[in-house]
Amino acid sequence: xxxxxxxxxxxxxxxxxxxxxxxxxxxxxxxxxxxxxxxxxxxxxxxxxxxxxxxxxxxxxxxxxxxxxxxxxxxxxxxxxxxxxxxxxxxxxxxxxxxxxxxxxxxxxxxxxxxxxxxxxxxxxxxxxxxxxxxxxxxxxxxxxxxxxxxxxxxxxxxxxxxxxxxxxxxxxxxxxxxxxxxxxxxxxxxxxxxxxxxxxxxxxxxxxxxxxxxxxxxxxxxxxxxxxxxxxxxxxxxxxxxxxxxxxxxxxxxxxxxxxxxxxxxxxxxxxxxxxxxxxxxxxxxxxxxxxxxxxxxxxxxxxxxxxxxxxxxxxxxxxxxxxxxxxxxxxxxxxxxxxxxxxxxxxxxxxxxxxxxxxxxxxxxxxxxxxxxxxxxxxxxxxxxxxxxxxxxxxxxxxxxxxxxxxxxxxxxxxxxxxxxxxxxxxxxxxxxxxxxxxxxxxxxxxxxxxxxxxxxxxxxxxxxxxxxxxxxxxxxxxxxxxxxxxxxxxxxxxxxxxxxxxxxxxxxxxxxxxxxxxxxxxxxxxxxxxxxxxxxxxxxxxxxxxxxxxxxxxxxxxxxxxxxxx
Numbered sequence: 001x002x003x004x005x006x007x008x009x010x011x012x013x014x015x016x017x018x019x020x021x022x023x024x025x026x027x028x029x030x031x032x033x034x035x036x037x038x039x040x041x042x043x044x045x046x047x048x049x050x051x052x053x054x055x056x057x058x059x060x061x062x063x064x065x066x067x068x069x070x071x072x073x074x075x076x077x078x079x080x081x082x083x084x085x086x087x088x089x090x091x092x093x094x095x096x097x098x099x100x101x102x103x104x105x106x107x108x109x110x111x112x113x114x115x116x117x118x119x120x121x122x123x124x125x126x127x128x129x130x131x132x133x134x135x136x137x138x139x140x141x142x143x144x145x146x147x148x149x150x151x152x153x154x155x156x157x158x159x160x161x162x163x164x165x166x167x168x169x170x171x172x173x174x175x176x177x178x179x180x181x182x183x184x185x186x187x188x189x190x191x192x193x194x195x196x197x198x199x200x201x202x203x204x205x206x207x208x209x210x211x212x213x214x215x216x217x218x219x220x221x222x223x224x225x226x227x228x229x230x231x232x233x234x235x236x237x238x239x240x241x242x243x244x245x246x247x248x249x250x251x252x253x254x255x256x257x258x259x260x261x262x263x264x265x266x267x268x269x270x271x272x273x274x275x276x277x278x279x280x281x282x283x284x285x286x287x288x289x290x291x292x293x294x295x296x297x298x299x300x301x302x303x304x305x306x307x308x309x310x311x312x313x314x315x316x317x318x319x320x321x322x323x324x325x326x327x328x329x330x331x332x333x334x335x336x337x338x339x340x341x342x343x344x345x346x347x348x349x350x351x352x353x354x355x356x357x358x359x360x361x362x363x364x365x366x367x368x369x370x371x372x373x374x375x376x377x378x379x380x381x382x383x384x385x386x387x388x389x390x391x392x393x394x395x396x397x398x399x400x401x402x403x404x405x406x407x408x409x410x411x412x413x414x415x416x417x418x419x420x421x422x423x424x425x426x427x428x429x430x431x432x433x434x435x436x437x438x439x440x441x442x443x444x445x446x447x448x449x450x451x452x453x454x455x456x457x458x459x460x461x462x463x464x465x466x467x468x469x470x471x472x473x474x475x476x477x478x479x480x481x482x483x484x485x486x487x488x489x490x491x492x493x494x495x496x497x498x499x500x501x502x503x504x505x506x507x508x509x510x511x512x513x514x515x516x517x518x519x520x521x522x523x524x525x526x527x528x529x530x531x532x533x534x535x536x537x538x539x540x541x542x543x544x545x546x547x548x549x550x551x552x553x554x555x556x557x558x559x560x561x562x563x564x565x566x567x568x569x
Contacts, residue, residue, distance in 0.1 A: 052094040052107060054086055062086055064094065064107060072096065072105035083206060095134070095173045108173050118183050121149065125178040130195055133176055135169045143169060145176065151188040159193045200235070207236045208272045216284065221261040229253045231263060231279055238277035240265060247282045247321025249307055288321035292359045295319075299354065301371055306348040314340045316352060316366055324364030326352060331368045333375050333408025343368070375408035380444050382406075383451065386560060387441045388458065393433050401427040403437060403453060411451035413439055420456035462495040463562055472554050475569050479549045488544065490552060490566055498564035500552055502544065 052064030052072060061073045072094065079086050094107040124131050133147035142154040143166060153176065160166040180189035211217065211233070219231035219238065228241040240263075242253050250256055257263075265279040296302065296318065304316035304324070313327040331343045344350060353370035356363075383389060389405040396402075400414045418430055431437060439453035470476065478490040478498065488500045551569035558564075 050094055054088050054090045072107035074107050125181045130175045134173050151190045153190045157191040157193045159196045203235045211267055213267050213270055215267050219263055221257055221259050224253045226252050229257055238279045240279040244280035247288050289362050296354050296357055303351050306344045306346050309340045314344050324366040326366045326368050333369050376446055376449050380446050383441050385441050390438045393431055393435050396427050411453040413453045413455055417454035417456055420459045466496045467559050474554045477551055483546050498566045500566035
């Protein structure tokens with residue numbers, strides 16, 4: 001391969017010409033004039049078409065002998081893009097586009113011959129075959145093209161997007177198709193755009209057959225939509241769906257991508273029939289679930305962001321690509337939560353407890369209420385039996401009413417423990433939902449998470465008043481209502497009853513007591529008179545019997561249990 005010289009005569013050899021240099025001309029002026037005239041002559045000759053022979057191939061260029069002292073070059077990529085093979089010795093028609101900075105001629109391949117006369121043009125027009133031409137100038141409404149004859153190509157059929165791009169076409173060889181031919185008027189119109197579109201279609205079909213599922217490709221983001229991004233992967237567009245951009249949740253592609261971005265993606269699916277190619281970005285990254293079992297342990301607290309809320313629970317993103325579910329039942333210790341949106345909403349930062357991890361099924365169960373602590377853990381200490389609580393009625397059932405006594409803790413008041421004044425059939429006869437009530441703790445079962453309450457126990461009774469007015473050792477008067485051998489029930493007042501333990505009596509006295517039961521209703525007025533007058537025990541020698549009024553001494557008072565024990569005075 002010869003090295004070009006600036007003074008080499010590259011055109012084919014002919015009769016020698018003599019050049020007379022004027023004494024006042026410098027060497028630089030002569031060189032400039034030579035290069036201008038030389039390049040013009042070579043280019044004009046090259047536009048008419050030459051035959052080149054491949055003499056060498058490098059990693060970037062194909063060198064051809066075109067009959068001049070300096071070789072020409074064609075980029076190797078021009079052959080690779082069309083799938084053509086090339087080797088030393090191959091011959092092909094070429095044209096000269098210009099001269100490169102390294103001195104070699106820049107060539108382009110002529111894939112079709114240029115017509116030589118009107119008959120050739122008629123044949124090309126009739127067969128709709130492509131012909132070669134060189135754009136010579138920009139004219140009004142389009143460009144002038146040399147196809148062996150002067151032709152006109154409208155700007156709309158040039159394939160150029162604007163006037164500046166059309167200017168760059170001048171001097172380039174193109175392939176076009178005749179769309180109008182009038183020999184009489186020598187009117188010839190050609191179309192380049194239709195050829196470009198056909199080439200693009202062929203290139204796309206080749207590309208669809210070249211790409212394989214599973215391979216990695218380079219591409220450029222061409223456009224963005226709400227559901228994905230279209231990526232140019234070398235002449236064809238492939239769809240990168242929003243779900244395949246990242247292992248983490250992406251609301252819309254524009255949040256992480258922009259037009260013009262260069263990306264590396266994996267071919268997920270190719271459908272040549274429908275001309276569809278699906279890409280994935282996240283598939284080139286390690287799957288975050290592969291390390292879940294090591295990162296998240298059952299029982300530990302983690303922080304995440306609520307991504308979405310469903311009827312059955314809320315999804316919480318713990319890290320990119322890792323979401324766990326907080327079921328509705330794990331949101332609050334309270335029974336009043338009806339839907340997840342009552343507790344959380346998308347975007348909330350929450351602390352949760354890991355309840356379960358199933359990496360195989362890609363599921364993590366989370367608990368929101370567990371992170372707040374179990375309110376029943378110290379209920380027995382805070383709310384012992386006898387304690388008085390206050391709270392709103394949360395719900396009413398036929399058997400009773402539920403009262404919230406603390407966050408996450410509800411107690412139940414049985415219908416029989418609501419009122420001491422009267423018997424009620426349904427709690428709603430006395431109370432309603434939302435009403436704040438006071439109640440006394442009657443029973444605590446932390447294992448079953450049950451708290452039994454009573455409202456009527458807080459209403460003072462005649463027994464409460466009696467106990468408050470008396471003390472142990474006081475001598476009081478009462479009427480025995482039920483007498484046995486060892487004990488007797490004593491009525492100390494209306495609604496006030498006590499127990500009196502008796503000494504062992506003889507069988508005769510016991511029989512007499514059983515036979516002499518008095519009519520209690522007939523003795524009421526007499527007992528009232530005795531209480532008022534403070535009259536004491538029975539007449540001397542009178543045996544103990546029901547209805548008998550006598551004096552007793554208070555032996556023991558149990559206010560909590562509401563019990564009074566007596567002994568005979």
